[in-house]
Amino acid sequence: MNAAKIARSVTQALLAPLIAVIVSAAVTSVVVVVAGASVSDFFDVMLKLPSHRNVVNIVNQSSLIFLAALAAAIGFRMNLFNIGVEGQYTLAAYAAALVAGQAWFPGKVNILVALIVAMVVGAVWAGIAGLLKVTRGVSEVISTIMLNAIAGTIVGYLLSNHGQQYGQGRRTTPIPESSQLSGWTPWAAGDGSIWTLVVLAALAGVVMSVVINRTRFGFDLRATGANEDAAVASGVNVKQMVVVSMVISGAIAGLIWMPALFGGADYYGPPFQRTLGFTGIAVALLGRNRPLGIFFGAVLFAWLSEQANPLGLIADISPSVVQITQGVVVLAVVIAYEVVRRWTAAYEQRELRTALDKEVAA
Amino acid sequence: MTTTVAAPAPAPGREVADRGSKARRYFLIGLAALFSLAAVRVITGVQEVDSPGSLRAAIIATCPILLAALGGLWSERAGVVNIGLEGQMLLGTWGGAFFTYYYGPWVGLAGAIAFGVLGGVVHALATVTFGVDHIVSGVALNLIAVGLTTFLAEAFFSDLDSEFGHGGAQQLTGIQKPYTIEKIPGISDAAASLSDKHWFVVSDVASTVAALTTRISLVTILVFALVVFTGWALWRTRFGLRLRSCGENPEAAESLGINVIMHKYAAVLISGGFAGLGGGYLALVSSPGFHTNQANGRGYIGLAAMIFGNWRPGGALLGSGVFGYTDSLRLRDSATIHAMLLFVGFWLLVFAAWRIYKARRTSGIVLGVFGLLFLLWFALTDEVPRDFTSMTPYVTTLLVLAFASQRLRMPKADGKIYRKGSAG
Numbered sequence: 001m002n003a004a005k006i007a008r009s010v011t012q013a014l015l016a017p018l019i020a021v022i023v024s025a026a027v028t029s030v031v032v033v034v035a036g037a038s039v040s041d042f043f044d045v046m047l048k049l050p051s052h053r054n055v056v057n058i059v060n061q062s063s064l065i066f067l068a069a070l071a072a073a074i075g076f077r078m079n080l081f082n083i084g085v086e087g088q089y090t091l092a093a094y095a096a097a098l099v100a101g102q103a104w105f106p107g108k109v110n111i112l113v114a115l116i117v118a119m120v121v122g123a124v125w126a127g128i129a130g131l132l133k134v135t136r137g138v139s140e141v142i143s144t145i146m147l148n149a150i151a152g153t154i155v156g157y158l159l160s161n162h163g164q165q166y167g168q169g170r171r172t173t174p175i176p177e178s179s180q181l182s183g184w185t186p187w188a189a190g191d192g193s194i195w196t197l198v199v200l201a202a203l204a205g206v207v208m209s210v211v212i213n214r215t216r217f218g219f220d221l222r223a224t225g226a227n228e229d230a231a232v233a234s235g236v237n238v239k240q241m242v243v244v245s246m247v248i249s250g251a252i253a254g255l256i257w258m259p260a261l262f263g264g265a266d267y268y269g270p271p272f273q274r275t276l277g278f279t280g281i282a283v284a285l286l287g288r289n290r291p292l293g294i295f296f297g298a299v300l301f302a303w304l305s306e307q308a309n310p311l312g313l314i315a316d317i318s319p320s321v322v323q324i325t326q327g328v329v330v331l332a333v334v335i336a337y338e339v340v341r342r343w344t345a346a347y348e349q350r351e352l353r354t355a356l357d358k359e360v361a362a
Numbered sequence: 363m364t365t366t367v368a369a370p371a372p373a374p375g376r377e378v379a380d381r382g383s384k385a386r387r388y389f390l391i392g393l394a395a396l397f398s399l400a401a402v403r404v405i406t407g408v409q410e411v412d413s414p415g416s417l418r419a420a421i422i423a424t425c426p427i428l429l430a431a432l433g434g435l436w437s438e439r440a441g442v443v444n445i446g447l448e449g450q451m452l453l454g455t456w457g458g459a460f461f462t463y464y465y466g467p468w469v470g471l472a473g474a475i476a477f478g479v480l481g482g483v484v485h486a487l488a489t490v491t492f493g494v495d496h497i498v499s500g501v502a503l504n505l506i507a508v509g510l511t512t513f514l515a516e517a518f519f520s521d522l523d524s525e526f527g528h529g530g531a532q533q534l535t536g537i538q539k540p541y542t543i544e545k546i547p548g549i550s551d552a553a554a555s556l557s558d559k560h561w562f563v564v565s566d567v568a569s570t571v572a573a574l575t576t577r578i579s580l581v582t583i584l585v586f587a588l589v590v591f592t593g594w595a596l597w598r599t600r601f602g603l604r605l606r607s608c609g610e611n612p613e614a615a616e617s618l619g620i621n622v623i624m625h626k627y628a629a630v631l632i633s634g635g636f637a638g639l640g641g642g643y644l645a646l647v648s649s650p651g652f653h654t655n656q657a658n659g660r661g662y663i664g665l666a667a668m669i670f671g672n673w674r675p676g677g678a679l680l681g682s683g684v685f686g687y688t689d690s691l692r693l694r695d696s697a698t699i700h701a702m703l704l705f706v707g708f709w710l711l712v713f714a715a716w717r718i719y720k721a722r723r724t725s726g727i728v729l730g731v732f733g734l735l736f737l738l739w740f741a742l743t744d745e746v747p748r749d750f751t752s753m754t755p756y757v758t759t760l761l762v763l764a765f766a767s768q769r770l771r772m773p774k775a776d777g778k779i780y781r782k783g784s785a786g
Contacts, residue, residue, distance in 0.1 A: 031510075035517035081497050138763040141445065141497060142669065145662045146756040153756075157749035282505055285498055318516040318531075323509025331484070331502035335492045 020333035041315035061302035063201035068280025071253035073289035078225035084144025086277025087151030092122040092254030097268035101173035118254035126250025130243040171269025195263030417573035424686025429640030430664020431678035440629030441609035445500025448661025449507030450481035454641020459652030478638015486630040535651030609773035696745035707736030
């Protein structure tokens with residue numbers, strides 16, 4: 001491949017995200033103006049250099065978003081829409097917190113057991129949708145949405161009937177001190193520490209990257225996503241692939257809350273973050289379902305949420321404005337990719353034609 | 363589109379069933395539901411199962427879901443899957459509340475529709491013009507709508523406080539309601555008193571009449587009229603035929619000179635309008651005002667109701683009714699919910715018997731076991747935990763789809779991306 005070609009493929013890869021970021025910045029600016037606030041104040045706050053404390057929070061938050069996006073991306077790679085990440089991680093986080101809180105095992109073993117429980121619960125919950133799809137032909141989009149609602153209700157019911165009274169609400173029994181991980185404190189203690197299990201997110205990213213790109217299973221997965229008929233013809237068992245990838249997706253979804261749980265949340269209760277599943281779907285789309293792209297997307301989303309906190313105080317804008325930015329950037333990026341793809345196809349067609357014309361002339 | 367796993371072909375001839383037999387089928391379903399409800403009421407002695415108040419709550423809960431379902435129907439009949447219904451509904455709640463505060467409820471409803479259409483424009487641009495995957499676009503649209511309505515509510519409703527409504531960072535309450543028919547002289551009271559007699563079937567019919575004639579919003583009547591309108595427009599007009607042809611086989615439609623892009627746009631915009639009106643209904647009729655994230659999954663439930671109803675307006679009405687009734691059960695006392703276990707158990711056994719009669723033994727047995735479990739649950743307990751009731755619509759959807767999905771037939775090119783000139 002010559003230098004010009006490499007330059008062109010790099011441009012193609014970066015063009016769409018660039019367009020998306022510009023469009024979403026523009027749309028957000030319009031919204032800010034309509035709400036009667038100052039655009040320059042808004043950008044001052046959002047682009048300010050993050051403090052040590054902010055950096056720690058961004059790293060921690062991106063690890064959760066990264067895992068959520070990874071879970072969604074597995075399914076997306078074979079055109080399987082696991083909208084159910086939300087329900088899977090809610091149920092898994094509850095189950096893992098419950099088991100870890102019982103302290104059946106000492107210290108670190110307890111953590112390992114809890115992680116396995118989380119993965120199994122997430123996998124089973126996702127597996128239901130997979131089985132319904134292959135045996136009964138139920139669209140996974142609808143079934144996972146229903147399973148989300150059911151998971152939320154089940155956890156709510158169990159928590160309010162069997163949870164430990166804590167302040168206004170209920171929680172699971174906190175995990176024993178020997179199973180809590182202290183994390184890594186890069187700056188002053190007051191700036192907080194980076195959770196130990198952020199490593200888990202990084203590990204999951206690497207493993208997934210290898211599995212998708214370097215194994216037979218990964219190839220089958222991508223082949224099914226790219227062209228199902230061709231995959232079937234080459235001997236891929238699509239039904240089996242659907243169930244397996246749903247299960248893997250659910251297992252990863254089960255891990256989403258684990259860095260937080262063992263990094264200071266200590267129990268399932270009010271500090272639990274909802275809607276990470278949907279954030280994950282957005283980030284997966286943003287990152288083209290590739291681990292590296294997802295990584296950048298996760299950092300972007302975590303940055304936006306963290307930096308938006310002082311918006312109300314400094315610029316008199318509601319921090320919820322970044323939700324619009326996040327939504328628009330996702331829609332803009334999928335449209336931009338499609339447009340860039342069409343441009344590229346048209347360009348290549350033109351090139352081919354000129355080359356052919358030359359040959360005919362010669 | 364999503365990976366498709368080959369499902370058995372639907373029985374031939376179902377599509378060509380003549381209108382008379384279809385109307386008769388819906389009538390029979392209604393009659394069966396009425397009789398079994400009456401039986402449950404008499405056996406358990408729980409009058410709230412179908413008292414005028416319960417049915418009224420059920421109707422109010424049904425309407426937004428029905429509007430979402432009809433919205434989904436319009437768009438999917440033209441081949442565009444609209445998961446963005448939820449977002450379009452949310453936009454409708456904000457638009458409805460905002461315009462009602464300043465210009466009154468009827469302009470408010472128009473505003474709700476306009477905001478829903480706006481959501482439809484975004485979805486149509488992404489899916490029809492740019493060929494983005496329909497689910498992806500819908501999910502993104504929902505994200506934007508949540509953020510946008512939360513932000514706009516904080517920006518525009520926080521400082522409002524007057525006789526037209528009381529605002530807050532996340533709500534706007536006390537806004538005007540559209541005109542409500544209090545009573546129809548002679549009918550409402552007579553029906554109500556007849557329903558108080560608690561006679562088998564007679565009182566149940568009277569309850570239904572009372573619910574439909576007492577304190578009913580004009581918008582509710584409009585919603586039911588829209589079911590008929592949708593059926594007429596899609597199946598009895600040239601526009602409808604063309605629109606449906608775009609959902610079945612856009613390439614063939616194009617070869618006949620139909621402007622596929624235009625019809626898809628029209629369908630998605632109308633779809634957004636329906637969903638927006640559903641949002642407006644939530645803010646103006648169902649509840650005393652707007653609050654953030656008011657749609658609360660009803661867009662998705664509407665989509666499920668439409669699938670349940672086999673992509674047809676009558677079926678969508680039936681599906682929405684089931685979801686609306688179970689949704690309204692949340693507000694009733696636990697005895698009512700407990701009585702419904704008997705109802706569900708009974709019908710599951712009926713379906714099981716029918717399945718076994720039709721030589722579908724496995725699914726028949728599974729249904730039968732479920733039915734017996736429900737009856738056992740009914741016999742052995744006195745009440746159902748409230749949390750479980752809010753779960754009912756979702757579990758129902760899953761069960762219905764699991765057992766009925768093979769009988770359903772969606773538009774052939776539903777969810778497929780179409781590009782102009784692709785007919786070749």
